[in-house]
Amino acid sequence: MEGGYVDGGVVDKDCPDGDFIRLEGVEKVFEVRTRTGLLRRERRRVRAVDSISFTVARGEMVGYIGPNGAGKSTTIKMLTGILTPSGGRLRVAGIDPSRERTRLAQRIGVVFGQRTTLWWDLPLIDSYRLMHRMYRIPDRRYRENLDRCVELLELESLLDVPVRQLSLGQRMRGDIVAALLHDPQVLYLDEPTIGLDVVSKARVRDFLRELNAERGTTVLLTTHDLQDIEQLCSRVMVIDRGRLMYDGPLAGLHEVGDSERTLVVDLEREMPPIEAPPARVVRVEGPRQWLAFPASESAAPLVAHIAAACPLVDLSVREPDIEAVIARMLHRLEGAADPAPEGAVS
Ligand SMILES: Nc1ncnc2c1ncn2[C@@H]1O[C@H](COP(=O)(O)OP(=O)(O)OP(=O)(O)O)[C@@H](O)[C@H]1O
Numbered sequence: 022m023e024g025g026y027v028d029g030g031v032v033d034k035d036c037p038d039g040d041f042i043r044l045e046g047v048e049k050v051f052e053v054r055t056r057t058g059l060l061r062r063e064r065r066r067v068r069a070v071d072s073i074s075f076t077v078a079r080g081e082m083v084g085y086i087g088p089n090g091a092g093k094s095t096t097i098k099m100l101t102g103i104l105t106p107s108g109g110r111l112r113v114a115g116i117d118p119s120r121e122r123t124r125l126a127q128r129i130g131v132v133f134g135q136r137t138t139l140w141w142d143l144p145l146i147d148s149y150r151l152m153h154r155m156y157r158i159p160d161r162r163y164r165e166n167l168d169r170c171v172e173l174l175e176l177e178s179l180l181d182v183p184v185r186q187l188s189l190g191q192r193m194r195g196d197i198v199a200a201l202l203h204d205p206q207v208l209y210l211d212e213p214t215i216g217l218d219v220v221s222k223a224r225v226r227d228f229l230r231e232l233n234a235e236r237g238t239t240v241l242l243t244t245h246d247l248q249d250i251e252q253l254c255s256r257v258m259v260i261d262r263g264r265l266m267y268d269g270p271l272a273g274l275h276e277v278g279d280s281e282r283t284l285v286v287d288l289e290r291e292m293p294p295i296e297a298p299p300a301r302v303v304r305v306e307g308p309r310q311w312l313a314f315p316a317s318e319s320a321a322p323l324v325a326h327i328a329a330a331c332p333l334v335d336l337s338v339r340e341p342d343i344e345a346v347i348a349r350m351l352h353r354l355e356g357a358a359d360p361a362p363e364g365a366v367s
Contacts, residue, residue, distance in 0.1 A: 041239050042077040042100065047109035049095050069095040071263035072109065080237040084250040084257035088347060092263040093243045097209050101131055114206055130200030134212030137196055139184045145195050146180040149202060156203040163202060170198040173228050190221030197225065207239045214246055226252050247343040261351055269364025275316035277364060278350035283339040284312045284320060289332035297326050316341055
């Protein structure tokens with residue numbers, strides 16, 4: 022796929038590649054009214070996003086993660102122009118999203134894992150035809166994008182099926198195609214693999230990797246699945262209570278949080294706990310043993326050591342839960358010694 026058309030062929034001149042998305046001290050405060058008595062209501066201010074600054078370069082794939090209520094969706098909504106920031110400065114491809122939402126719409130695609138943008142009762146292809154018109158996509162470009170996406174996501178046989186009859190994985194792939202028909206330069210993905218089986222997850226991740234490599238699409242990904250981040254993003258940002266807490270590689274996040282992965286090994290017979298520091302056996306059940314080891318380290322030397330020393334039948338590596346990694350990282354930062362760990366945002 023060649024580079025995308027933008028506003029009829031005009032590509033940004035006023036936006037350096039390194040600053041494709043730029044936030045400077047961005048804030049969002051909601052005023053909420055809560056009932057405090059039978060007739061009494063109180064106004065409360067919720068600071069959903071609290072002075073966040075970061076830049077994302079053109080073509081980067083960045084994970085944007087955090088606990089529930091951290092401010093992720095609010096940030097994405099400001100980046101799409103749905104919400105106006107209460108303070109700070111925000112630009113996407115040189116555009117102020119809340120002021121020029123229509124112009125920005127040509128450049129961004131959004132996929133919400135929990136919601137579909139497709140027409141429920143229409144066959145998939147009809148939703149795409151409607152988008153073709155809505156976004157005024159040139160015919161040739163529409164055809165090329167549709168063919169390529171349908172091929173990569175293996176949707177050919179499903180184009181005439183009404184959306185309501187699609188499985189979750191099929192519908193998600195359908196939504197991703199819909200977000201890409203107009204060749205956006207930026208793709209916001211909110212939980213794109215939620216509820217998908219292993220095969221569908223792999224297909225979606227392969228597709229996103231290929232999209233990024235072929236078109237250089239900039240991707241901001243919100244997810245609760247650590248493997249999404251591991252397989253797609255070289256950089257991850259962690260937000261908590263509206264504040265950016267970490268910005269760096271995933272390995273660094275593991276280090277800051279001291280998180281651990283688990284190697285599960287099946288041996289030919291019951292054996293005493295395997296000795297393979299720095300890994301340590303945390304559970305033994307008959308011939309199966311569980312070994313915890315630092316998540317920032319490769320499993321390869323450990324596997325090689327065990328394979329040489331023990332009668333190995335099978336093994337698998339279990340990733341730590343993303344919530345656990347974040348919780349440990351936040352806990353560590355709250356009591357952080359000086360200087361702060363690398364990647365931590367002060
Ligand atoms: N329209 C709104 N009015 C009032 N408060 C809101 C509104 N939208 C979000 N909030 C509050 O702002 C905070 C951040 O919410 P947000 O939805 O951005 O979090 P999130 O990180 O996306 O969470 P989740 O992972 O649960 O989707 C929460 O305290 C939420 O209750």
